[in-house]
Amino acid sequence: MITVLGASGNTGGRVARRLREAGQPVRAVGRDAARLADVAGIGAEAHVGDITDAAFLADAFRGADAAYVLMPLDLAAGGYRAQQEQVGTAITAALGAARVPRVVALSAVGADVARGTGFLETLHEQEQRLGALDAQVTVVRPGLFFESFLPSLAAMQATGVHHDTIDPAVPLPMVATVDVGDAAGAALLDPAAAGVREVHGPEDLTVPDAVARLGAVLGTSLRYERVPEDVMRAALVDAGLPPDVVTEHLAMNAAFNDGTVHSLAGRSPATTTPTSIEDWARSLVAA
Template sequence: MITVMGATGRVGRQVVAALDGEEVRAVGRSAERLAAVGVVPCVGDAGDAAFLTEAFRGADAVFTMLPVDEHEPDHRGAQEAKAAAIATAVRAAGVPYVVALSSLGAELPTGTGFIEGLHAHERHLAGTGARVLALRPGWFLENAADALPVVEALGCVADSLDPDLALPMVATRDVAAAAARALCTRYRTGPVELLGPRDLTQTEVARVLGTALHRPDLPYVRLPDDEMVAALVGAGFSPDAAARHTGMTAALNSGRISAVRTAENTTPTGIEDLVGGWVA
């Protein structure tokens, strides 16, 4: 038995699909969406340790992640509480092996914005007695798809990342494939970075999107942090969550978060493999 948290989310649903043929419990907040996944549903809250304990009980391996809620007034506090609840459940259920969705930079305890919550996730799991593999992907390529409404509204790609900062960008399907492999084989522990096929700048991402949209001159605009926070709050983020985003991009811009590319952490799917599906 394998339990998958976030089973209807961007990564989790692909983990479930990659585990085809395995006995899987799918954890999520929506009974309707879980029913569409086609495996055993477990409906509840990721901050409820008692619920998670039952969802994890009897599992040979568990895929954990921190659900993102940008509306939380105290986003960092909410992430800490969920990380603690997940670890409590792993310990109480006697889970032997965990694959945790984390991020590049999760080894740093502070100064990384959103990623601080993933540091807490890894830290709490380390005290459970389970064998833990922490997947640390780079920037998700699918973040570019999320930018399409901004492109339509403003005629540009915009964020608080420096335009010429080359980041490792990885497809979520490659992250899911790595998670599924580990859940089935339990072959290793410790942190595992996933960096995509090559590093990309935001200017390059805008160029790829522009070509697909038949707008070859589509620009990338680097917003100052205060303007980025205001834009995110206008889009529904809490002020704390918006500040966590710019805290993360500041850590990336400064080079505080970085990775060394190797054959082992290079994954196959590039932005050109995905962009056609985003603009179809």
């Protein structure tokens, strides 16, 4: 039995699908049975509950031969750092108590760095916690998800412009979450998998390039405009994001800009994955 956290989400849903296609029994975890219906439909056992509930989480990992774990965001929780620490600690404690022998964990490029990376610092801390387990751990470190553009897509389409603080000249590994799920699924299916696996998408992209190519598939002209941090902070807070989350976002972008966040593995056939931003945009149109 393989337990999959976030099985109704982007990467976890794909992991569950890959495992079921390989004939593996899957315990699919999420808070809503309806959102788990897709994976239940392909034979996964839906395990409905909240991973902040210790008894539920212990039950989710009980008897598992392996697990896929991630750190979901909860903007309503009131305090990004505290929420991430609570979830990360609870997951690690439950994995240890259940003695799950193999773990594949979602992290990010940049999680090797302890400080100065905003959002990514909590993934660094989680990698440290998981590394202390008596288990075979694979850490999947993707670049920036294409899905990160989704929250601003409606505004982009309305105005033709995407605003952020990332340097337009900096190329970043950007990846579709389906590729991340495939990489994590492959690691779960490989009994020898361990260590770090970076997942980069097909090519590094600058934000202006990504936005223009996204627009081309969506049938609209889109461009990128870099704005100063104070302008971006005000806009994101105005849009309803908690101020601490905005601070994490801006710090992560600054770490992209100055190279603090960078790939350790480098681009190679092992880190390159197939889904292009055009493929991803076409899947959006189709949906």
